[in-house]
Amino acid sequence: MAHQILRSSLLAIAVLGLVSGCASYDRKTVNVRKLDEYVAKASAGGVSMAAEAFDTPEGSKAILDEDVTEKGYVPVQVVFENATGERVLILRASVELEDSSGRTYRPANSAEVADAVKDNKMAYALLGFGIFSYMSAEDANNDRGADYRQKSLPENLIVSPRRTENGLLFFNVGKGVRINGFKVKAVAELMTSNRDLDLEVTLP
Numbered sequence: 001m002a003h004q005i006l007r008s009s010l011l012a013i014a015v016l017g018l019v020s021g022c023a024s025y026d027r028k029t030v031n032v033r034k035l036d037e038y039v040a041k042a043s044a045g046g047v048s049m050a051a052e053a054f055d056t057p058e059g060s061k062a063i064l065d066e067d068v069t070e071k072g073y074v075p076v077q078v079v080f081e082n083a084t085g086e087r088v089l090i091l092r093a094s095v096e097l098e099d100s101s102g103r104t105y106r107p108a109n110s111a112e113v114a115d116a117v118k119d120n121k122m123a124y125a126l127l128g129f130g131i132f133s134y135m136s137a138e139d140a141n142n143d144r145g146a147d148y149r150q151k152s153l154p155e156n157l158i159v160s161p162r163r164t165e166n167g168l169l170f171f172n173v174g175k176g177v178r179i180n181g182f183k184v185k186a187v188a189e190l191m192t193s194n195r196d197l198d199l200e201v202t203l204p
Helices: 004-022 057-064 111-114 121-127 133-153
Strands: 042-046 047-053 073-081 088-091 097-098 154-161 163-172 183-190 197-204
Touching: 042 197, 047 057, 047 097, 047 183, 047 197, 057 073, 057 133, 073 088, 088 163, 111 133, 111 163, 154 163
Parallel strands: none
Antiparallel strands: 042 047, 047 073, 073 163, 088 154, 088 183, 097 183, 183 197
């Protein structure tokens, strides 16, 4: 009996060791609310924008399963609502974050952010269970990269009439920087009339 208990205990320890020696990535959900529920929002010519920053370790982990702020990146969720009769184009490269001194930041590529917080495959292989731990780290990195890419604002976002679209932007502002009071600026192009609308919100 004692021998069986010992074997069960050793098996449990081995399983725990196997789990701890494997990397994983847990996909999170970004809660997208109605535009009028956001504090930071603005409208121009029938197009509206809202923004929400996740500039704390807890906020980042809640939507990305990683603290990207520790690497200097801050995720900002932006929501665009089109109440016009035209399609609206927003170029991701034209969106900028501006601090109180007027310094501007452009969005970083999601692959750059995912790479900054990737699991070290060789470290998992050496400290875990060889090829199994190596492959688990590779799978986690692939899942993370795909998730960050899927959640990101497209390079060319088209918002159809009476539709709402959203996505994440990543700004490299430096480790530990809180961005309350920063401004998010975007240009929305009405594709039929070829008019540009300037949108600007201040993060709380």
